[in-house]
Amino acid sequence: MRWLRWWGDADDDAAPAAEPTGDQVNDPEQIRRRIVDAEHFVNQHASRLPASAVVKARWLTDTLREILDTSATRPLDIHAVLLVRNTVEDFLPTTLRSYLTLEASMRDRPAAVPELLEQLDLLQEAASNILVAVRGQDRDALATQGNFLRTKFSGSDLDLP
Numbered sequence: 001m002r003w004l005r006w007w008g009d010a011d012d013d014a015a016p017a018a019e020p021t022g023d024q025v026n027d028p029e030q031i032r033r034r035i036v037d038a039e040h041f042v043n044q045h046a047s048r049l050p051a052s053a054v055v056k057a058r059w060l061t062d063t064l065r066e067i068l069d070t071s072a073t074r075p076l077d078i079h080a081v082l083l084v085r086n087t088v089e090d091f092l093p094t095t096l097r098s099y100l101t102l103e104a105s106m107r108d109r110p111a112a113v114p115e116l117l118e119q120l121d122l123l124q125e126a127a128s129n130i131l132v133a134v135r136g137q138d139r140d141a142l143a144t145q146g147n148f149l150r151t152k153f154s155g156s157d158l159d160l161p
Helices: 022-026 028-044 051-072 078-100 112-153
Strands: none
Touching: 022 028, 022 078, 028 051, 028 078, 051 078, 051 112, 078 112
């Protein structure tokens, strides 16, 4: 969904990429391409963004990539997929475009940069929480497998000492 598409620069007017359909929407490789697109957007506009915002935006895309990388071992939880996809397709670009569309004099006001940084911090916190949850699921899966193997190969739980 690109309802804020007109907020971008003239070079953003290029024909939009075909929107993914069906299973492509949650395909890790499709989402990975969207992360790369988000990184290109950040890099393209880095000269007009505060340096701290560029760092926070790239940290966010790195965290989103880490979440996505966990799909190599098992499918991502739908909450993780939605957070990553929505962040790279909507939340991050909308946040950055909202700042970039401010007139230069407005961007220099004391409240503009902290507001941008706060929004990026909120996105980072959500992504970090999902990453912790995904990694926790991996630890839980390992513990569950260990319990299964102990039960399977160490005799019956009903055996008397």
